[in-house]
Amino acid sequence: MSILTLAFDADDTLWHNETLFAVTSEQIGALLAPYADSDNLHRRLVETERRNLRLFGYGVKGFTLSMIESAIEVSEGRVSAREIQAILEAGKKLLAHPIELLPQVRESLEGLAKKHNLMMITKGDLFHQESRLAMSGLGDLFSAVEIVSEKNAETYRKILRRYHLDAEDFVMVGNSVKSDILPVLEVGARAIYIPYEITWELEVAELGNPDPSRCRRCQSIAEVAGTVAEFFQTV
Ligand SMILES: [Mg+2]
Structure with missing residues (x-):
């Protein structure tokens, strides 16, 4: 694989x-x-x-x-x-404001980094997101960090091209159906949706009924490893 x-x-x-x-x-x-x-x-x-x-x-x-x-x-x-x-x-x-990691983030990422290539893709202000990443102490776990102005299908296509990645070998994990899930499915990659307790009004979108072999919903980041294994049938 x-x-x-x-x-x-x-x-x-x-x-x-x-x-x-x-x-x-x-x-x-x-x-x-x-x-x-x-x-x-x-x-x-x-x-x-x-x-x-x-x-x-x-x-x-x-x-x-x-x-x-x-x-x-x-x-x-x-x-x-x-x-x-x-x-x-x-x-x-x-x-x-200091960074407060969500539960199990560090240990989950450390485990995933042993097997997979990890990236971070976030929207927002360049300076602020860079300083948050530095504060988070997670920087070393990612081979690449992309701070983008919008997350649409074109953004993901560009990132795949830039890093010479095949959509088939790419999984996006995020809390926003609009930014992290729908455009990723559109470019032919897979996505894992982990809802957060609240969603900003401008990020609300309907997930619909995506193909479970390409998109799954998890309760927490701790479930990502198992879901990835199921996606690629390596369990
Ligand atoms: Mg988000």
């Missing part, structure tokens, strides 16, 4: 991410309560983020700017400099 490449998403697959955004959003919601109820603010924030994605890309900096824009909108321009400063501080806190 040829060498398999297992590629891992990072946010909410290797380490906690969306829960931190949720806590920060709630704190800012409380701060802006005089101007808007939290549901209204949240709706506005998601709309603003969607609109700004092609300008700001993914990550904390875009989130912070979109939050400020939403605050200005919901307050009809009345939000104070002090409140905007509090939003900026919350964004900086998110950027500096």
